[in-house]
Amino acid sequence: xxxxxxxxxxxxxxxxxxxxxxxxxxxxxxxxxxxxxxxxxxxxxxxxxxxxxxxxxxxxxxxxxxxxxxxxxxxxxxxxxxxxxxxxxxxxxxxxxxxxxxxxxxxxxxxxxxxxxxxxxxxxxxxxxxxxxxxxxxxxxxxxxxxxxxxxxxxxxxxxxxxxxxxxxxxxxxxxxxxxxxxxxxxxxxxxxxxxxxxxxxxxxxxxxxxxxxxxxxxxxxxxxxxxxxxxxxxxxxxxxxxxxxxxxxxxxxxxxxxxxxxxxxxxxxxxxxxxxxxxxxxxxxxxxxxxxxxxxxxxxxxxxxxxxxxx
Amino acid sequence: xxxxxxxxxxxxxxxxxxxxxxxxxxxxxxxxxxxxxxxxxxxxxxxxxxxxxxxxxxxxxxxxxxxxxxxxxxxxxxxxxxxxxxxxxxxxxxxxxxxxxxxxxxxxxxxxxxxxxxxxxxxxxxxxxxxxxxxxxxxxxxxxxxxxxxxxxxxxxxxxxxxxxxxxxxxxxxxxxxxxxxxxxxxxxxxxxxxxxxxxxxxxxxxxxxxxxxxxxxxxxxxxxxxxxxxxxxxxxxxxxxxxxxxxxxxxxxxxxxxxxxxxxxxxxxxxxxxxxxxxxxxxxxxxxxxxxxxxxxxxxxxxxxxxxxxx
Numbered sequence: 001x002x003x004x005x006x007x008x009x010x011x012x013x014x015x016x017x018x019x020x021x022x023x024x025x026x027x028x029x030x031x032x033x034x035x036x037x038x039x040x041x042x043x044x045x046x047x048x049x050x051x052x053x054x055x056x057x058x059x060x061x062x063x064x065x066x067x068x069x070x071x072x073x074x075x076x077x078x079x080x081x082x083x084x085x086x087x088x089x090x091x092x093x094x095x096x097x098x099x100x101x102x103x104x105x106x107x108x109x110x111x112x113x114x115x116x117x118x119x120x121x122x123x124x125x126x127x128x129x130x131x132x133x134x135x136x137x138x139x140x141x142x143x144x145x146x147x148x149x150x151x152x153x154x155x156x157x158x159x160x161x162x163x164x165x166x167x168x169x170x171x172x173x174x175x176x177x178x179x180x181x182x183x184x185x186x187x188x189x190x191x192x193x194x195x196x197x198x199x200x201x202x203x204x205x206x207x208x209x210x211x212x213x214x215x216x217x218x219x220x221x222x223x224x225x226x227x228x229x230x231x232x233x234x235x236x237x238x239x240x241x242x243x244x245x246x247x248x249x250x251x252x253x254x255x256x257x258x259x260x261x262x263x264x265x266x267x268x269x270x271x272x273x274x275x276x277x278x279x280x281x282x283x284x285x286x287x288x289x290x291x292x293x294x295x296x297x298x299x300x301x302x303x304x305x306x307x308x309x310x311x312x
Numbered sequence: 313x314x315x316x317x318x319x320x321x322x323x324x325x326x327x328x329x330x331x332x333x334x335x336x337x338x339x340x341x342x343x344x345x346x347x348x349x350x351x352x353x354x355x356x357x358x359x360x361x362x363x364x365x366x367x368x369x370x371x372x373x374x375x376x377x378x379x380x381x382x383x384x385x386x387x388x389x390x391x392x393x394x395x396x397x398x399x400x401x402x403x404x405x406x407x408x409x410x411x412x413x414x415x416x417x418x419x420x421x422x423x424x425x426x427x428x429x430x431x432x433x434x435x436x437x438x439x440x441x442x443x444x445x446x447x448x449x450x451x452x453x454x455x456x457x458x459x460x461x462x463x464x465x466x467x468x469x470x471x472x473x474x475x476x477x478x479x480x481x482x483x484x485x486x487x488x489x490x491x492x493x494x495x496x497x498x499x500x501x502x503x504x505x506x507x508x509x510x511x512x513x514x515x516x517x518x519x520x521x522x523x524x525x526x527x528x529x530x531x532x533x534x535x536x537x538x539x540x541x542x543x544x545x546x547x548x549x550x551x552x553x554x555x556x557x558x559x560x561x562x563x564x565x566x567x568x569x570x571x572x573x574x575x576x577x578x579x580x581x582x583x584x585x586x587x588x589x590x591x592x593x594x595x596x597x598x599x600x601x602x603x604x605x606x607x608x609x610x611x612x613x614x615x616x617x618x619x620x621x622x623x624x
Contacts, residue, residue, distance in 0.1 A: 126528035130593075146526060181521060188516055189523035193534040195574075196508055199566035201589040204500055207562065209493060211500035212596045214458060216438035220600035221533035222505040227593040230586035237574045237582050248571055250519065252564065254511035259560055262507075262549045270549050274542035277513040281442075281539040284524045288532035 004165055007068035010035040011053065012060075012082055014043050016129055017102050018073020019052045019137030024170035026051075027139040037063030047134045060085075065093055069162070072101040076235035079103040080112035087117045098159040104186060104232075106150045106179035108239035118156040121163040122179060124148045124186070125172060130227040143171035144290030148186075150179040187243035188250070191236050194225050195248055198233075201226035316477050319380035322347040323365065324372075324394055326355050328441055329414050330385025331364045331449030336482035338363075339451040349375035359446045372397075377405055381474070384413040388547035391415040392424035399429045410471040416498060416544075418462045418491035420551035430468040433475040434491060436460045436498070437484060442539040455483035456602030460498075462491040499555035500562070503548050506537050507560055510545075513538040 009025065011018045014036045022034050036056040038044045044056040057063040064070055070086070072079050079101050086099060099120040103109050106122045113120065127145040129136060147167035151160050164174045177185075201223045204212045212219065237244060261270050281288075321337065323330045326348045334346050348368040350356045356368040369375035376382055382398070384391050391413050398411060411432040415421045418434045425432065439457040441448060459479035463472050476486045489497075513535050516524045524531065549556060573582050593600075 126526055128529060145528060148526065175526070185519075185521045185523040185526050187523075188519050188521070189525075189527045189531050192515075193512060193530050195567070195570050196512060196534065196563075197530075198586060198589045199563050199570055200505060200508060201592055202566045202569075202585065203504075203559070203562040205588070205592045206566075207497075207500050209497045209500070211497040212592070213599055214438060214460065214487070214497050215501045215596065215600045216440060216457060217600075218440065218505050218509075218537045219501050221536050222508065223593050223596075223600070224533050225530045226586075226589040227597075228586075228590070230583045230590055233586050234579050234583040237570075238577055238579050241574055241577070245571060245575060247515070247523075248567060248574075250515040251508075251511050252567060254514045254518075255507070255560060255564060257514075258507050258511055258549075259557060262553055262560075263557060265550055265553070267546050267550050271542045271546040273514065274510055274538075274540070274545050276517070277510045277538040278540070278542060280513055280517045280524070281535050284527065284535075285539075287525055288527045288535070 004162060004169070005030050006032045008032050008035065008066060009069045009071060010037065010063055010067040012037050012063070012070055012072045013074030013078065014038050014047045014053065014056075014134050015073055016132050016134070016136045017125065017127070017141070018071060019047060019050075019134035020127070020139065020141035021071065021073070021102070021125070021170065022047075022052045023137050023139035024142055025166070028169045030169075032068075035063060035067065043134050050134065050137070052134055052137055061089060061093065064089065064097070065095065067095075067097045069098045069100070069166075072099070072103070074103075075229070075232045076103045076105060076109060076239050078235075080109045080239070083109055083120070084112045084114050087113065087115045090117075098156075098162055100149075100159075100163045104190065104236050105240035105243075106148075106182045108183075110150075110179055116154060118154050119159040121155060121159050122150045123163060123167070124150075124182065125167065126186075126190070127172075128228075130224050132229045132232075140171075142167070145172050146175055146287075147172040148175050148177060148182055150177060150182050152179075183240050184243045184246070187240055187247040191240055191244045192247035192251055194228060194233055195237070195244070196251065197223050197226040316474060316481070317342050318344045320344050320347065320378060321381045321383060322349065322375055322379040324349050324375070324382060324384045325386030325390065326350050326359045326365065326368075326446050327385055328444050328446070328448045329437065329439070329453070330383060331359060331362075331446035332439070332451065332453035333383065333385070333414070333437070333482065334359075334364045335449050335451035336454055337478070340481045342481075344380075347375060347379065355446050359449075362446065362449070364446055364449055373401060373405065376401065376409070377407065379407075379409045381410045381412070381478075384411070384415070386415075387541070387544045388415045388417060388421060388551050390547075392421045392551070395421055395432070396424045396426050399425065399427045402429075410468075410474055412475045416502065416548050417552035417555075418460075418494045420495075422462075422491055428466060430466050431471040433467060433471050434462045435475060435479075436462075436494065437479065438498075438502070439484075440540075442536050444541045444544075452483075454479070457484050458487055458599075459484040460487050460489060460494050462489060462494050464491075495552050496555045496558070499552055499559040503552055503556045504559035504563055506540060506545055507549070507556070508563065509535055509538040 033054040345366045348365045
């Protein structure tokens with residue numbers, strides 16, 4: 001096994017996340033060549049022109065041959081298809097590279113493997129953007145963010161350590177959890193919020209007053225991710241169905257509570273509800289907003305009982 | 313009437329929005345003195361120390377005496393209380409200053425006026441922050457943002473023109489509409505999104521896996537406004553009840569549609585739904601994100617059919 005920063009890494013699929021990881025590895029002092037495979041040349045050519053990758057091959061077997069590490073950076077269903085195919089393809093080549101992926105759900109992609117491959121380390125960096133494609137790649141995308149790995153008892157420890165070290169080298173903190181816990185937690189923290197943004201955007205698009213024309217910073221943020229990649233989010237919805245429906249139901253239940261409090265004019269309970277949310281949100285600001293912790297700290301709690309306040 | 317930029321302006325209530333307007337007026341070359349009234353001294357003292365205001369008075373009648381313009385910058389219910397009181401108080405002083413407000417709903421605050429006051433111009437700048445208080449005030453808060461005014465047939469035209477010019481001087485574009493249309497549009501574009509952020513935050517807080525610990529940029533944005541001022545949002549929920557419940561129901565209906573598509577695995581329809589949302593959101597990016605139009609334009613549409621894409 002080559003030392004961590006001289007290994008040959010090959011990305012299978014080159015987009016925003018995989019391209020950002022390639023850039024981040026280079027910025028971290030990575031010395032090995034970074035290759036890529038993809039189904040079509042244009043994004044790979046762009047990646048080459050932007051210096052994100054050093055070479056590419058449109059033939060999958062040629063692309064993976066000789067790699068120390070394969071990182072799958074494709075939408076979820078394509079990730080599953082690649083994982084289903086890789087073990088037999090690698091066996092034919094007589095190679096056993098470390099394999100990891102970046103997909104937003106873990107149970108479904110793991111289930112796609114037709115045979116066990118102990119050097120596969122399922123992964124998911126909690127980072128993204130409403131922009132897509134390798135041209136939107138950013139070397140700092142993973143700084144301060146979490147990378148979740150979901151190995152099981154059969155996962156090769158050297159592979160796990162290598163993938164852990166890779167994420168740490170680009171500024172992420174690594175969390176290990178089960179695939180089931182990951183999928184349930186991410187359904188609530190990421191997948192359901194995307195569905196909320198979609199539902200809100202569609203409700204506004206259907207409104208004859210065209211309320212989106214009158215949106216401010218609140219609506220900007222609450223709909224930003226409604227511009228996310230439709231294929232990617234279709235795949236998430238299809239492959240993390242059970243956890244996602246569970247998480248959406250929890251939000252629906254809270255909306256029903258709020259509607260009831262509003263309809264019955266329960267001012268005191270509404271204020272208490274909103275105050276709890278303010279505290280919960282502020283308590284997590286360092287996680288959610290790693291680049292803005294000091295700004296969060298500027299808030300003076302003594303301001304909160306003032307009479308003159310926010311008017312949006 | 314004094315020329316627009318030498319008028320004496322007095323803010324009734326000094327917080328994030330009113331403080332930002334004071335700073336914006338000064339930056340725009342405002343030459344008159346800017347005063348303030350508030351129920352308690354600390355935030356007024358802070359405003360004075362920060363140079364947001366030039367003087368203040370804790371006595372309401374003394375504070376309003378001699379003002380050319382009164383700008384009410386209090387939470388909605390306090391705004392209504394001040395508006396109910398002002399006409400008789402001003403009559404006792406023998407003065408007829410222009411009066412405007414900044415509250416997020418217009419029908420309810422207008423209804424609080426015990427008698428008609430033609431020089432009252434109901435207003436609402438579509439700008440805000442999850443931070444509160446005068447220390448969070450920013451001179452650029454209104455740049456590129458909309459300011460909605462809701463005069464009626466009895467509104468004094470000079471007062472309307474003056475308030476319009478004031479908002480334009482701080483970089484806003486002014487829209488005139490009826491109070492009813494404003495309240496319906498803002499229920500959809502601002503008030504209901506705040507309730508969604510609250511419901512999402514509470515659902516996450518109630519989840520044993522504590523999913524908020526695993527949040528990224530999506531959750532950061534989808535919960536940011538859940539840290540907003542609880543009193544302000546209690547007041548909005550209580551005073552724009554009917555429109556808000558209507559807007560929330562529209563989002564709930566869309567969530568039900570999405571849940572059904574997810575449950576039945578309708579990939580094609582999900583992708584179409586998400587694609588419509590992406591288009592709608594991008595079409596409104598210049599409104600929602602006035603400082604980021606060029607970044608939005610960097611998006612290459614040709615990227616969208618690439619295989620390697622967003623992984624959060």
